Amino acid sequence: MYLLLNFLSFLFYVRAVAISEQTSFNSQRTTTWDFSREPLVNSTGRWIFDNVNSFLKLRPNARFRNGHSIVPGVIPTGTVLYHGRGTPRLPTEPDWVSVDPEHSRLFFSVSHGEPETNGTKECWHLTLAVTNPLKVIYFDGSGAAKMLGGSMDTQDILAWGNIHPDRTYDDWARIAGLCDWAKDFGVQGFVRMEMDFEVMLCDFKTNLEVVSMLRVQPPESVWSPNSTVSDTTRVLEAGTWHDQYPSERRIKLDYSRFISFYDTSLFPSLNLHRQGQGRWAHRLGDITAEELSTLRETLNESLQGEEWGVSRSGVDWPTLLMTVEQRYSERLSVLRYILFNLATKSDRTLEDVLKQAQRHIRDMINPYLLESMHSTRSSTPYVDSATTTPDLQWASPAFAECATNHIRYLEKPSTFLGLSHSEKLLLGAIRETLTEICRVLIGMWAEGAERGLAKNSVVLSDEDELIGAGLLTLADSWRSRTQGLMNWLDWSSWAACQPACSIEEMCYMSTWPWFMGLSGVISPEEYRPFPKCIRRVEPFNDSN
Ligand SMILES: *C1O[C@H](CO)[C@@H](O)[C@H](O)[C@H]1NC(C)=O
Numbered sequence: 001m002y003l004l005l006n007f008l009s010f011l012f013y014v015r016a017v018a019i020s021e022q023t024s025f026n027s028q029r030t031t032t033w034d035f036s037r038e039p040l041v042n043s044t045g046r047w048i049f050d051n052v053n054s055f056l057k058l059r060p061n062a063r064f065r066n067g068h069s070i071v072p073g074v075i076p077t078g079t080v081l082y083h084g085r086g087t088p089r090l091p092t093e094p095d096w097v098s099v100d101p102e103h104s105r106l107f108f109s110v111s112h113g114e115p116e117t118n119g120t121k122e123c124w125h126l127t128l129a130v131t132n133p134l135k136v137i138y139f140d141g142s143g144a145a146k147m148l149g150g151s152m153d154t155q156d157i158l159a160w161g162n163i164h165p166d167r168t169y170d171d172w173a174r175i176a177g178l179c180d181w182a183k184d185f186g187v188q189g190f191v192r193m194e195m196d197f198e199v200m201l202c203d204f205k206t207n208l209e210v211v212s213m214l215r216v217q218p219p220e221s222v223w224s225p226n227s228t229v230s231d232t233t234r235v236l237e238a239g240t241w242h243d244q245y246p247s248e249r250r251i252k253l254d255y256s257r258f259i260s261f262y263d264t265s266l267f268p269s270l271n272l273h274r275q276g277q278g279r280w281a282h283r284l285g286d287i288t289a290e291e292l293s294t295l296r297e298t299l300n301e302s303l304q305g306e307e308w309g310v311s312r313s314g315v316d317w318p319t320l321l322m323t324v325e326q327r328y329s330e331r332l333s334v335l336r337y338i339l340f341n342l343a344t345k346s347d348r349t350l351e352d353v354l355k356q357a358q359r360h361i362r363d364m365i366n367p368y369l370l371e372s373m374h375s376t377r378s379s380t381p382y383v384d385s386a387t388t389t390p391d392l393q394w395a396s397p398a399f400a401e402c403a404t405n406h407i408r409y410l411e412k413p414s415t416f417l418g419l420s421h422s423e424k425l426l427l428g429a430i431r432e433t434l435t436e437i438c439r440v441l442i443g444m445w446a447e448g449a450e451r452g453l454a455k456n457s458v459v460l461s462d463e464d465e466l467i468g469a470g471l472l473t474l475a476d477s478w479r480s481r482t483q484g485l486m487n488w489l490d491w492s493s494w495a496a497c498q499p500a501c502s503i504e505e506m507c508y509m510s511t512w513p514w515f516m517g518l519s520g521v522i523s524p525e526e527y528r529p530f531p532k533c534i535r536r537v538e539p540f541n542d543s544n
């Protein structure tokens with residue numbers, strides 16, 4: 001009897017656990033499609049979305065210098081890497097290689113701890129080929145920008161257990177600390193970025209072969225872009241090749257193994273410290289001892305197994321992120337242009353502009369507009385005063401479809417349970433991002449339909465001043481919602497050169513070390529760097 005009771009209570013326990021897991025899974029997925037529900041102020045999904053969508057792209061990582069991810073990856077067989085030095089020797093200690101020779105050329109003068117030669121400057125350029133996939137760890141952001149403000153936080157946490165602004169220039173100790181940690185995991189290098197991507201290589205002898213070691217002609221003076229010196233211009237130019245999708249392709253990241261400091265389940269205290277701060281201010285110095293051991297354990301776990309470089313589930317995450325971003329990025333800019341710029345043209349009435357915006361929004365969300373959905377007010381055009389909030393629930397099927405169409409298959413229990421922790425985090429970030437985009441867009445579209453803007457007929461009659469005032473209020477509301485959504489997303493794809501650069505120029509996001517001296521102090525206008533066109537054809541006389 002006792003045994004039987006025990007068995008029954010065990011069964012009950014099993015069932016209870018199963019039910020609670022099921023409920024928590026379902027409650028995560030069942031959203032009430034409520035147009036008035038704004039995202040939580042403390043949610044981090046949009047940052048994870050843009051952060052992961054920016055991996056290995058130069059411009060976004062020059063913009064948000066403070067990386068928040070640690071990502072395992074591989075450099076495939078056959079990849080060619082470069083190293084510049086003053087002596088004809090293969091490094092015996094950890095040292096740097098670049099992905100573009102324009103970058104390694106800047107390092108001929110670095111003595112790499114070797115005795116100075118007899119005064120003659122020799123420039124030796126090494127080309128190395130990868131003979132077996134190199135396991136690497138990628139730090140996002142501008143991890144090689146040796147400046148105060150947070151760009152080196154993730155590395156310092158891994159190498160030294162905390163951030164170390166006092167050791168900003170202590171890069172030889174930093175690479176030694178990282179390579180020391182790497183030994184236990186078979187990690188051979190660390191990828192980070194300054195004006196281009198580089199690899200901190202722990203060991204030059206394993207999985208690499210020397211292609212050539214050449215004494216080459218010296219560069220002109222470096223570190224000072226001016227009208228005669230091209231070397232710095234050329235490394236910035238090489239960097240711009242990796243500005244956007246498909247990003248720096250020589251490093252293959254494993255999106256099923258990445259760790260994000262925006263993951264509130266792993267790093268809750270960091271999120272408390274971030275409240276009210278913009279992304280430029282996000283730091284890791286407040287990480288607790290407990291979170292630090294979580295980081296080490298999670299990394300240890302995620303670095304197990306051999307097949308780095310492809311996500312374990314087979315899902316192509318960077319392409320999914322790109323797909324979502326491309327659907328909305330340019331069209332949101334155009335919507336903002338219609339609402340702000342076209343509305344100021346004298347030959348356009350506000351009603352025309354709002355109707356055009358209505359059609360533009362409709363075209364963005366067309367795949368989700370069901371035949372069965374009807375505005376409750378479609379037969380009574382535009383009688384509301386702008387102060388009444390229309391009931392838009394009739395449009396919620398479109399909201400739901402728009403927000404989940406890209407991810408519903410991945411959220412099915414049979415697929416979802418096969419995802420890694422990192423992939424679930426990313427999926428949640430995509431859901432949060434899409435939910436807000438669709439809430440705002442479908443909300444505006446449905447409101448426009450309620451107010452008669454979807455109709456071709458004239459809705460505004462001369463005598464109806466109340467309606468005219470309503471249109472003004474509506475236009476203000478749409479402007480602030482469109483701008484608000486774009487601010488909330490803050491996609492780096494919008495940090496582009498506009499108007500586009502001429503053929504003699506390239507679009508350059510101000511980057512360390514050019515925007516500040518070696519003092520480490522950054523000017524207020526460079527705190528949030530912005531892109532600008534600089535010359536790539538002589539004379540290179542723009543100041544960077
Ligand atoms: C020193 O100078 C001589 C020629 O002056 C040169 O052949 C030699 O390679 C230089 N470097 C070293 C390390 O001796």
Ligand SMILES: *[C@@H]1O[C@H](CO)[C@@H](O)[C@H](O)[C@H]1NC(C)=O
Nearest residue numbers: 040042043044264268271272
């Ligand atoms: C955000 O704030 C809400 C309400 O204050 C809280 O319940 C929730 O746990 C917080 N979420 C995170 C990720 O910090």
Ligand SMILES: *[C@@H]1O[C@H](CO)[C@@H](O)[C@H](O)[C@H]1NC(C)=O
Nearest residue numbers: 221222224225226227228229
């Ligand atoms: C360019 O910079 C170099 C190195 O700082 C300097 O020697 C040279 O005079 C500069 N040239 C011009 C035209 O300013």
Ligand SMILES: *[C@@H]1O[C@H](CO)[C@@H](O)[C@H](O)[C@H]1NC(C)=O
Nearest residue numbers: 181184185296297299300301
């Ligand atoms: C990683 O985890 C394994 C298994 O728990 C453990 O044996 C090993 O010591 C850990 N390695 C490090 C470097 O913490």
